[in-house]
Amino acid sequence: MKEKTVRYGIVGAGMMGTEHLINLRHLRCEGVAVVCVADPHLPSRQLAVDLAKSFDWPLKVFSGHLELLESGLCDVVVVSTPNITHYQILMDIINHPRPHHILVEKPLCTTVADCWKVIEAARKRPEMLVQVGLEYRYMPPIAKLIEIVKDGLLGHIKMVAIREHRFPFLVKVKNWNRFNSNTGGTLVEKCCHFFDLMRLFAGSNPVRVMASGGVDVNHKNEIYDGKVPDIIDNAYVIIEFENGSRGMLDLCMFAEGSKNEQEICVVGDIGKGEALVPESIVRISTRQDGRDGVRTLKAEDDRIKYQGLHHGSSYLEHLNFLSAIRHKGKRTPAVGLHDGLVSVAMGVAAQLSIEQGRFVSIKEVTSENKFKPSELF
Structure with missing residues (x-):
């Protein structure tokens, strides 16, 4: 039986955002699709759109992460925005009524206090998996x-x-x-x-x-x-x-x-x-x-299948997280919030x-x- 497609949204379409997009493209045969992207920076949004078009992946585009969350289009959100924005974006995703699994780029947050607040919030949403990008x-x-x-x-x-x-x-x-x-x-x-x-x-x-x-x-x-x-x-x-x-x-x-x-x-x-x-x-x-x-x-x-910027580690990171998502309850993210x-x-x-x-x-x-x-x- 064919597994259900896991739909991804990317928040932050700069260098690492497009890197995640390309890695996920190489996981297409594993039943993955990037369906939307959010970024307030127009040139970055356009770059993601053009790149996805070359993969035959039409993207829904948003100027902010709240619009992306409200759309209900994705199951997983990849956060690849500037470090200082991680805390608020993570809190908005975790506290959103509709659950989304999250892969957040390192560092988790810029302060220990903000990291802990994210952990406390995530404890109340056990249905959501959160992996930190220490790939x-x-x-x-x-x-x-x-x-x-x-x-x-x-x-x-x-x-x-x-x-x-x-x-x-x-x-x-x-x-x-x-x-x-x-x-x-x-x-x-x-x-x-x-x-x-x-x-x-x-x-x-x-x-x-x-x-x-x-x-x-x-x-x-x-x-x-x-x-x-x-x-x-x-x-x-x-x-x-x-x-x-x-x-x-x-x-x-x-x-x-x-x-x-x-x-x-x-x-x-x-x-x-x-x-x-x-x-x-x-x-x-x-x-x-x-x-x-x-x-x-x-x-x-x-x-x-793709070496990318980090010698294949981002590809394996996504492969690992996808497995955790599909076997939720049996597997947890390899790199968790405490890490x-x-x-x-x-x-x-x-x-x-x-x-x-x-x-x-x-x-x-x-x-x-x-x-x-x-x-x-």
């Missing part, structure tokens, strides 16, 4: 390394080191991503991905954070509405976890000449594993076998650490909210 988990080499760690091949994890050396932030509509007030700061906007991975690899929750970073190369000569961008372009971040594991992030956003954009190293008391992106290579070794015993694996996933919240809390703590030059505890950045820090986890 780096699905990149084949990273997914392979996660599997290696879960299988215990490295032993008890002691250290996680993640290096991202890459190009500067891309240009977005109205340059919203140039300012901390719109993004939550670079360590929330970009690095929530890596904090999420650290927590996965460590198998534990964060306790405190120390960071050093600055605005040293990028965007210093740019001015928007009389303001100079304030997002940092490089940082070192150290995370301490409850189980004694430590994580370290080495971020540089003016390193275009790097062979790999991400290099992830996980070391346990038995061995060491590495994942390289975009080379899609995984290396694994044990202390007993030493340097001569290092094995190199090519990480691939035959399910990927989104904790990754934001880690980024917020790191930003505060840079501002104040000290260790910042996770409890500190959550204590202003009306819940116990333990409820985060």
Whole structure:
């Protein structure tokens, strides 16, 4: 028996909105259709319409997300709008009389307080599934390394080191991503991905954070509405976890000449594993076998039909969420609201650490909210 078509609406038709549209197009054979899009920015709406037309997917177009919700056209809403807008859009979707499943781009929200309000609202709507777009988990080499760690091949994890050396932030509509007030700061906007991975690899929750970073190369000569961008372009971040594991992030956003954009190293008391992106290579070794015993694996996933901007991870993210939707009650989203919240809390703590030059505890950045820090986890 053929499964019912799952209808998607996309709120935010900029770079990531069109990326989701293309990924969903490649899932058409799985019974998916994008039926509508909402964006107040006319050029973005038109781009989505033209792109969908090339797929033979006629779109109903709205200037705002409330109109899209009222239309009743879609079963799932993908939120890919500027970070600062996530909170209100999510609350409007969750509180709408008609239930919609939600895939929201990272970060969940720009503040811990807003993340928690979204969680509280979603608890009252158990019929709705919400997945957070921390899709780096699905990149084949990273997914392979996660599997290696879960299988215990490295032993008890002691250290996680993640290096991202890459190009500067891309240009977005109205340059919203140039300012901390719109993004939550670079360590929330970009690095929530890596904090999420650290927590996965460590198998534990964060306790405190120390960071050093600055605005040293990028965007210093740019001015928007009389303001100079304030997002940092490089940082070192150290995370301490409850189980004694430590994580370290080495971020540089003016390193275009790097062979790999991400290099992830996980070391346990038995061995060491590495994942390289975009080379899609995984290396694994044990202390007993030493340097001569290092094995190199090519990480691939035959399910990927579209590589896109994130090496096939967005495609797998959608495939996973579609499965959760179709098997609701038996499966939950792989990346839930609490995952989104904790990754934001880690980024917020790191930003505060840079501002104040000290260790910042996770409890500190959550204590202003009306819940116990333990409820985060």
